[in-house]
Amino acid sequence: MVDFTKLEQEITNSLSKVTDLESLNECRIKYLGKKGEISLLMKELANLLGEDRKKQAEILNTLKNKILILIEDKTEELNDRNLNEKLSSETLDVTLPVSSSLGSIHPITQVIEEVVTIFGDLDFYVAEGPEVETDYNNFTALNTSEHHPARQMHDTFYVETQTDNMQNVLRTHTSPVQIRSMLEHKPPIRLIAPGKTFRCDNDQTHSPMFHQVEGLVIDQESNMSHLKGCLEIFLKTFFETDKLKMRFRPSHFPFTEPSAEVDIGYTKKGNQLVIGEGDDWLEILGCGMVHPKVLQNVNIDPSSFQGYAFGMGIERLAMLKYGISDLRTFFECDLRWNKHYGFSPLNFPSLIRDLS
Amino acid sequence: MKFTYSWLKEHLETEHQYNEVVDKLTSIGLEVESVQDADLAYKDFIVGQVLEEEKHPNADKLKLCKVDIGREKVDVVCGAPNVTKGMKVVYAPVGSVIPVNQMKIKAAKIRGVESYGMMCSEYELGISNEHDGIISLEQDKEVGSSFADSSGMNDILIEIGITPNRQDCLGVLGIARDLAAAGLGKLKNREYKTEKGSFESPIKIEIQDNDMCPAFAGVYIKNVKNVASPDWLKKKLKSIGLRPISALVDITNYVMFDQNRPLHVYDADKIKGKIIVRSAQDGESFKALDEKTYNLKNGMCTISDEEKVLGLGGIMGGESTGCNFDTINVLLESALFDNVNTARTGRDLSILSDARYRFERGIDPRSTLEGIHYATQLILEICGGECSELVLAGQISETLNTIHISGKNIVKRLGLEITDDEIVLILNSLGFGAKKSGESIHCTIPSWRQDIHGEADISEEIIRIKGYENIPTSNIRAISKVNKDILNNTQKIISKAKHFIASEGYNEFITFSFSDSKKSIFFGEVEKLKIVNPISEDLDILRPSLVPNLLASIKKNTARGIDSLSIFEAGSQYSSTTPEDQINSICGVKYGLSNSKTWRSEKKQFDIFDVKNDLLNVVNYLVPGNKKISISDEAPSWYHPGRSGKIILNKKIEIGYFGELHPRIANKFKIKTRVNLFELLIDNIPLTEKKTTNKPQLILSDFQSVTRDFAFILDKDVKSSDLIKAALNVDTKIIKSAEIFDLFEDKSLGHDKKSMAIKVILQSEEKTLDENDINSLSSKIVDAIEKSTSGTVRS
Structure with missing residues (x-):
């Protein structure tokens, strides 16, 4: 009769001495392999009869299961130990630098996309016109005759024209898009027209090229109170503050009557302008009711239709919102500037997520 | 338009404080640009007298002065050439602030000598642009007294911007009238006598062209004594930054700024015969009061006598009949000139004058007689003399619309x-x-x-x-939508392309739409793109391409130590100066290191395949769905002839170029290493009429795929695309892909030979391919490639 208690003791002892997976495997073979001690005892069961056989089998099975669990535990223990050894040898200096490969979006593009997002939500479409314009579209159709003093204030760039006697200019504002769009579409019209504009001016606060966005609404009823409502939504959304204060002042543009300039309230904190606080005023845009003569020039009957127009400088919006202090830096192509003031390419202005 | 608060109050009876007036001005459209309270600005300035003046020991151009300022005597180092002993000066003590630059005066050592305070020029006080010397005050000013009080510089100066439509406010009277209407007071009526005149003017007036000059009124005044203006008049002119000249001239200027009525006064003894208002003749010339000679053209309105041109109507008088202190007899002019003609003449001759500014905006016809009467009265009061009856040529329209x-x-x-x-x-x-x-x-x-x-x-x-x-604020959200699409297809493409390209590592630049004709000559027909009045010589044309401006920016950035540059611009380029010839394009440029040497990689320069990859990715992104893209090795002349290509969509549409910049052009831009770039021709991207949201059906095979590699020895000029095409054509259903995975050149391969290896993936949608299938396909592939490339497979 085998002393099972002793056998179990012996196996437990030898397993506890095992220190690597290989010896563990040898151990397993020694007891549970085809010719292992337990396996041989199992075979011997065939020689027993009746109750003895049953009893013996039960004891053997229990012992076998115990050993299996011991081996499993030991395997896990050894695996863990091996892994820990491996981990400690694999430590890296995670402070080593990595680099990002994303480029950047220019602030002008960002601001135009923000403006389009806000006005798109108000049902404005984006119209465009060429940067080289006819003198007629840029001035005459906009009620600015050849000798109008406003025309001299514009510092127009003229281009040499080969054909006929049409004088072409680099558009001095985005307003000629009004003319093109009204000739193309019948009212109701709701559009904005962002784009490049040009004036023969180059100093600290002027760039010969800059960007504007034009707005135009023509229907049967839009009036100055709608203009005010429209600009209020826009300015509050754009500057991302409900506290924004807005002031309309009379002004003059040949293509609107009445005309207004709009100021927004701000204060200066250190070197930064804070929009939406304080009592100082900052001019932000020009606007007004479209002049009846402009409507006549595009064959829209001013006794049936009316509406408003506005125009503002994109650079100015960008400078105020993003704290850019020098207009001329926008076009200086200094990579350091673009990386600092630019935006992630994955940043799409949205009214659902974030505008900026 | 500048005026002082006290001047305004001569026309406006008001109880309101000046700051209320200032606020109201802006709210009625007369935008206040600045308010200078002279009392405040000049409060620290004192009348001083130079007691001693000697050369500075250490500087030739500086002087050491001892200045009496009443309460004490101070040492001041002064650089003004006109400082003399006994001179009465405006002294700015230590601690005072200079108005023109807001500089605070400190005690300082100047070239080793202590200096306390400063003696001021008119420029420094913001009175005028005179900065050649310091102010020399009248001798009767009391030493130690306040400069502001003793010189009457204690008024409030208001400057407003006048929009072109508000010609009526180019005189203080008009501003007062608008304020009165806005409820800020009552307009005062200025009393003045209308002198009848005791004799007939010896100078007759004839208008030859009534369109140019509808009316011309003249008064002859004899035996005047032109003197320096009285203090009240000098002070008025100085207060708005004008320099007093002589009573006759100052009176006309005063009436212009007071009532928006330009006048002119002629030395009558220098007029030969009568005044003739006529068009200039081509070739005539005339010396104006600004001492410049102008060549006149037919159509310009002149005031002439029987011999010569005396003045340009509504713009400027002439030197020949100008008044000086010897003038005895004068002719005073008050006329109406056509605004368009005045504007055109002024512009053609580039003369800016206060009169032109007013006439081209339109003058109140009724001011013609009011102005001449008022000025006549002032001349008689100040200069004495006797006036003639009024002569009026032409007609002043009395009817109102x-x-x-x-x-x-x-x-x-x-x-x-x-x-x-x-x-x-x-x-x-x-x-x-x-x-x-x-x-x-x-x-x-x-x-x-x-x-x-x-x-x-x-x-x-x-x-x-x-x-x-x-004005109330109304809701503008429309009940029914006006617009279907906010952005059109091209706008969407440009926006998507910008973001995608930026995500490939490019930084968006915006350069001027102008360019340098000398550097752009490689990119288009620059003579068709000229700007008539460029801002500078190197921005003299519209850009024929986005490339040259981006190239110009490379140099600027490398000069700042940047060794890796990935930039792009999306914008317009032009093929002529007509509005229709504007082309949308995007250009990306990679220059320098694609990888700097880092702890994990060796340094590597950008190459053509970087930009090819970027361009292909963006094309695939912008043109979704089924399409056929092919690459050809033709590109425009500004690319390296052997290292450039173009992308063709669906066999016929050129959609973009990529490659290395032609070394000759790189040289012109002083760029030393290779530049790689791509151009995406936005306008060529086909717009799908109706976008389908369905994607093509996806067929996935569950049978095992097999990969086989083949290497070939080929002539050097064989293109990889030929290998791939040959392989794919063997069985378009089973051959899922064919890719180049290895390329090398070595002398051992033979002269002008290279080795290229291709990896082919085979997979059937019907069964698992067996050894026979695979072998048969493999040999077909080898045969096809050998045949199309005249190469041999490497075993």
């Missing part, structure tokens, strides 16, 4: 409820003769309002006076 407006339309335009009665009230306060007549309001437009023509103009008058702040 009347328009009919509807209160309902005004309400509809403004979005503000306002009654007809209130409209009438506002218009009357502005000098319009307005009265209700049934449904409409009749308005007589005052002679000084040259800008009012119709109902829209009237609506501005109403809201200006009523106050823009009273």
